Amino acid sequence: MNRIFFAFALIIVSKFHAQTWKNDEQYIQKFAAYAVEEMEKYKIPASITLAQGLLETGGGQSRLAQIGKNHFGIKCKEDWTGKTMKHTDDAPNECFRVYDDPKESYEDHSKFLAYRKYYVNLFKLDMKDYKAWAHGLKKAGYATNPRYAYILIDKIEKNRLYEFDNTNSKEVLYTVLKLYPGLRDDKIFMAQLDQSKASSKPVTVKVPYEQTSYAKQQEKVEKIKTRAEVLNSILVKNHPNGGKKFVIIPEDADLSLVSKKFGISESKLMKWNELDGTQLRKNDVLFLESKSSSGNVASYKAKVGESMHDVSQKFGIKLSKLYSKNRMAYGEQPKAGQLIYLQEKKPRS
Structure with missing residues (x-):
């Protein structure tokens, strides 16, 4: 029985890794040109930018990337005047930037590093030394994970992203083809490659990203879902402050629907969330138990x-x-x- 279970688990894990690898490959093929173009403008290694994009988006699969075209988890901040979306990160319903195109996200990421004093020492490093940049980012406080530099380096070396540090925007498609020779059978990619031969301008890979995005698929699905069906898909989360259970309301709804779904009386939900009515709005945070008496930050x-x-x-x-x-x-x-x-x-x- 143990052998059978182990074999079954191995198959599941193998499929998961295969899918992750496929996502990473597709991400690199789509966005390598953006990373190289940013390298030319801001002197940030393309390998570093791509590795950060892969890590932040899970190979392009994250909610922020697919709905908000936000590939680097950049929050609104005081100076942002563009579109925004709510997303749970360090706290529920935090404000994140929304872009019209992933390319804007790539440039915003470059500016984030280039124009902040914390990262000034990065630009004294050799642009082809991705290891020094990875450790420099961690030292500058870009991420809290103590292994962040090694995670980036692992992404770069597994996917040979350092190849993009040695190319330019005119030659980047050839570098992509070198890494993924199977693309020779892809008519769309080869047409782009032929087009780049006749152009002296930097090449940007145009991908029908909008057509296959999660946002558009979700929009079609939501049209045929009833409000109750949407609520049935709510996931219970644990709040960073004491692990209290809460949900984020996906659509305008009445409290009674949530009450029935979780078997908690409306009176308790109203008391725990200090509500003065039963009408819930999209993106409302609703606790399923009594909140804490103090915060987890000062x-x-x-x-x-x-x-x-x-x-x-x-x-x-x-x-x-x-x-x-x-x-x-x-x-x-x-x-x-x-x-x-x-x-x-x-x-x-």
Whole structure:
């Protein structure tokens, strides 16, 4: 029995790795040209950019990449005036940038590194030394994972991404073909390659990304789904603050639907989430148990239009405790940029 189980597990794991590898290959073929073009403009190794893109998007499969064309997990920040989307990362429903094209995401990533003081020392490194860049990114605080540099290096070496550090935007398609000779049978790719021969301009691989994107497929599916069916697909998540169970509401709905789905009375859901009505809105955070009395971080700066209830839900803190910690009258709302205390009480002035 153990042997049979092991063999079955091996097949499953093999299929998973095969699919992951396929996703990585397709990602490289689609976006290598963008990475090389950014290398020419901003002097960032194409291998590093591609490895970060592969890692951030899971080979192009992440929700942020497929819906928001955001390949590097760049959050809104104060200076962003473009389109946005909500996505759960360090906290529920955080604000992330949305781009019209993945190419914009690649350039924004380059600017993120080139124009921030934390990364100035990276540009003193040899542009072909991807190992030094990987360790430099970790040292500069780009990621918290202690193995981040080694993960990038592993991505680069497994996929031979260093080949793209030695090419240019005119020759990048030849480098792609060198890595994936099977593309000779791909008529679309070979047509692009022929076109690049006659052009002296940098080559950008045009991929029918929109036609196959998750967003468009999802749009078609949602049209035939009822609201109840959408709610049935809700996944229960654990909040970073104490592991409290919560869900994100995918569509406007009545609280009764959530109550029935999880077998929790409406009165309890209203009490735990400090609701004054039963109408839920898309992207609302709804806790399935009582929230914590304190936060998992010390403080937070309120954003434009955020209410105390928004902050309470975002950080999983009881609203009454949040008011108390900040010495604010119940119902009073924060101003944009106001420091909200999440653990200790605000010092008396």
